[in-house]
Every structure is written in structure tokens, then in C-alpha cells.
Amino acid sequence: MCVKRWQVDCQAGFKFVWFYVDFNLKISNFASVAGHFLSSMKRKMKKLMLLVFSLLLLGVSCKKPATKQQVYHPTPYKIKIPFGFPGKLNIPADNPMTVEGVNLGRFLFYDGRLSGRIVPDSMMSCSTCHLQRRSFEAGIDNARFPGGIVRGIRGKRTHHVMLPMINLVWNFNGYGWNGFLYPGNPDPNMRSLEDMVRIAVTSPVELAGDTTQVKNLFQSIPGYPELFNKAFGSKTVTFKNIEKAIAQFVRTLISANSKFDRYMKGSVQLSQSELHGYVLFTTENGADCFHCHGGYGNPLFTTNLFYNNALDSVFTDPADHFAITGNPVDHGAYKAPTLRNVELTGPYMRDGRFKTLEQVIDFYSSGLHNSRYVNPLMHHINDGGVRLTPIEKKDLLSFIKTLRDDSFLTNPAFSRPDKFPDGK
Ligand code: HEC
Numbered sequence: 001m002c003v004k005r006w007q008v009d010c011q012a013g014f015k016f017v018w019f020y021v022d023f024n025l026k027i028s029n030f031a032s033v034a035g036h037f038l039s040s041m042k043r044k045m046k047k048l049m050l051l052v053f054s055l056l057l058l059g060v061s062c063k064k065p066a067t068k069q070q071v072y073h074p075t076p077y078k079i080k081i082p083f084g085f086p087g088k089l090n091i092p093a094d095n096p097m098t099v100e101g102v103n104l105g106r107f108l109f110y111d112g113r114l115s116g117r118i119v120p121d122s123m124m125s126c127s128t129c130h131l132q133r134r135s136f137e138a139g140i141d142n143a144r145f146p147g148g149i150v151r152g153i154r155g156k157r158t159h160h161v162m163l164p165m166i167n168l169v170w171n172f173n174g175y176g177w178n179g180f181l182y183p184g185n186p187d188p189n190m191r192s193l194e195d196m197v198r199i200a201v202t203s204p205v206e207l208a209g210d211t212t213q214v215k216n217l218f219q220s221i222p223g224y225p226e227l228f229n230k231a232f233g234s235k236t237v238t239f240k241n242i243e244k245a246i247a248q249f250v251r252t253l254i255s256a257n258s259k260f261d262r263y264m265k266g267s268v269q270l271s272q273s274e275l276h277g278y279v280l281f282t283t284e285n286g287a288d289c290f291h292c293h294g295g296y297g298n299p300l301f302t303t304n305l306f307y308n309n310a311l312d313s314v315f316t317d318p319a320d321h322f323a324i325t326g327n328p329v330d331h332g333a334y335k336a337p338t339l340r341n342v343e344l345t346g347p348y349m350r351d352g353r354f355k356t357l358e359q360v361i362d363f364y365s366s367g368l369h370n371s372r373y374v375n376p377l378m379h380h381i382n383d384g385g386v387r388l389t390p391i392e393k394k395d396l397l398s399f400i401k402t403l404r405d406d407s408f409l410t411n412p413a414f415s416r417p418d419k420f421p422d423g424k
């Protein structure tokens, strides 16, 4: 639009100068006929000066809109806080959410060229592993990654199994199973979702890409530079802006419409079994899950904190929370993942040791392993677990399944775009 306006201004300017020259030449013809040769010479000089002056003016008026071209007006993207959710959002001051940024981020999230390569076999994007219909995990039924064990572009396994991408805009306590990215990290490049984008693109067990190559590739794909301009005010693609756009998109992935959410709003009723499961979930003498996984008053269904939940008694993983904090209480501690949509995100635990939720519940019921590092919130450790009856196990499971949010899993705003900006 600015370029168009610039053309119009220039055309008008040229027309004006042309009219001026034409008009003055006519007058000067008349003057010379009248024999005022000398004075006309003087006037001609004056006119020449005026002409130069007006050309200068024209130059200025053509340049002005060119600076306007750099001014961009992205539309703020407002996150509506769902019923019962915390009001505080983790959005960095230097990456405000905009409609244009989110739109670009969605393209990049799904575009296999994010690996910096264009041969079909070597293309990979975030969506290769993070599938919407599996709550942005790979899923245990994944055709490409049997058992949900994901591998990067070079065929190497990731250290842990996947984590979902749900409601991450409310997470201030660190990303990753062991929380390796967290706001106060002394390393400024290891703090945010923006950093996660760089890590996923460059990690040898993920996209194994090169940031310069990726940036150059997107610069060359028709349509993308214009989208970067709309989102960030420059057609020059930078890797920072790639990070920012994808992080913006990831922050929009909000799940707040499960059956349980609708129950809390009073629009649906839970079954007897689901209600009983809810009571078990949120009571210490029941299943005692809520301390770490939320519930009433914490609709995220995670505290986003790290605990040793008694899966093992010997700790050898070099990538637990202890590796990050150096605090001995964090041996064998990992993030308590959200239980939203957990029905779809097997295999379970950071090493994927459980295939089904039934196995997970059996573990919490009677399979705990004691050690000096078990988190004190595992109140029933001395009994080996919370000791649920078969009916209680069934009811707890029905409650957990009320946390499935089909509108999140099918929301078109989160899904793969039909076409990429270059029409492919
Ligand atoms: C090869 C499969 C794979 C690809 C491709 C991939 N991821 Fe992941 N992602 C994972 C795994 C595995 C984890 C869990 C990592 C861990 O903590 O050990 C993860 C974790 C995450 C998390 C942390 C979630 C949380 O709750 O802490 C975010 C955010 C994320 N990925 C974003 C991305 C983005 C953005 C891309 C694309 C640039 C991407 N991922 C590409 C496998 C993948």
C-alpha cells in the first residue's frame, strides 16, 4: 500500500513539474517575441532556479512515504483468560503477541523446510513430532514413530519421550522434562519458548538444522518475506524473528473446554463415576494427585514444578532436575506434566515406561519405590502407594478422561495450513 502511495505521489509530482515547465516555456516564448531579450534571460535564470527547487521538493516528497514503508501496524492478539484460569501470562516484553506473528508462526511450525532443507526425505518441522490430534505429542499409535518414541532427522532418539504443548503461556517454572529452560537461567539463551525453537531446529536429535541456512531458505521462499514484514516490520528474515513467530503460535495453544471445564462452569454434569474419581483425585486419603497435578483452583492440571514421584530408587539419568539445579533434593525429579488430554499422550513418564493410564494408576496405587529423594508430597510412600480398590481405579480413570478437550484437538486455528505462503 505504501509503495502504491509513493507511486501516486511521484506521479503527481512529475505532472506538477511538467505543467510548470510547459507553462513557463510558453510565457518565455511570448516574452522573447516581445523583444525583452535581456530581462527574459534573467527571468529564465530565475525560472531555472525555481525548477531546480521544485525538483528538490519533489525529491523530498518522494522520499517521505518511503520511510512510511517501514512503519508497520500489527494487530494485537488478545488472549482471553478462560474461566478459572490465572491472569498472569508468560509473554516476554520483547515479543508481544500479534495476529500477524501468530499467523506466520503457524506456517513455520508446520513447514518441513524449517530444517533448512528442501528434499522431501530431509524435511522436518515441529509438527513432525508434535501432532495436534495427540495434544501436540507424537502419540503411541504414531505410524512414523512406533510406540511414540520419536527420532530426529538423522534417526537418533530424543533423550526423553515427548511433552504436550498445552497452556504453556501459563508456565513460568521451566520447559522440558527437567526444566532446562527457565526464566532466571544465567544463560540468557536458555530461558524461553523462543529459545526452545532454536534448540529444536539445531538439535542433532531433532531438526539438526543450521540457523543461517534456515533463515536464508525462508528469505528465498515467495510469500514469506511479506509475512515477516507484516509481523515484524521487515522483509529481511532473521532467525530471531522465526523464533518469535513460532513462540507466539505456541502461546496460543490453549485448552480450556474439556468436559471438566464445562462441569466447572455448570453447563454439564459429571457421571457418578467421574465425580467419585474427582473426589479421589483431590483428597489426601483418596488418590492424592492434586498436590502436583492441580485440580480445583488449578485448572492447568499441573503446577509446572519438578518432583521425584517414586518411580525408581537408583538415579543415573544425567538429565534430571538435579542436573539443572545441582540441589541434591532434585535427584530423579522431573516435571509433573499436565493431565489435560493425557488420555492421548502415551507412552507415559519421561522414559515412556508405561503404555496405558491403567498402568500409571497401578503404579501410584501400589508400585512406588522408596528412596531418600522421594518428594514429601508422596504421602503414601510407606504403604507403597495410595492403595486404591479396582472400582476406585476405574473411577479415577473416568475422571482423568474428563480432561480431554476435543475442541483443542480439532481447533482449525491450531491445525496444519492448507497451503504455505508460496502456494505449496
Ligand atoms: C524429533 C521430534 C521433535 C521435533 C521435530 C520437535 N520436538 Fe519439541 N519436543 C520433543 C521432545 C522429545 C520433547 C521433550 C524434551 C525433553 O524435555 O526432554 C519436546 C519438548 C518440547 C517443548 C517443551 C514443552 C514443555 O512442556 O516443557 C516445546 C515447547 C517444544 N518441544 C517445542 C518444539 C518446537 C517449537 C519445535 C519446532 C521448532 C519442536 N518442538 C520440534 C520432540 C520434538
Ligand code: HEC
Binding pocket: 287, 288, 289, 290, 291, 292, 293, 306, 307, 308, 309, 311, 333, 334, 335, 336, 337, 339, 342, 345, 347, 348, 349, 350, 351, 357, 360, 361, 364, 375, 377, 378, 386
Ligand atoms: C509428588 C508429586 C506427584 C503426585 C502426588 C502425583 N504425580 Fe503424577 N507425576 C509426577 C511427576 C513428577 C511425573 C513425571 C515423572 C517422570 O516422568 O519421571 C508424573 C507423571 C504422571 C503421569 C504421566 C504423564 C505423562 O504425560 O507422561 C500421569 C498420568 C500421572 N502422573 C498421574 C498421576 C495421578 C493419577 C496421581 C494420583 C494418583 C499422580 N499423578 C500423583 C508427580 C506427581
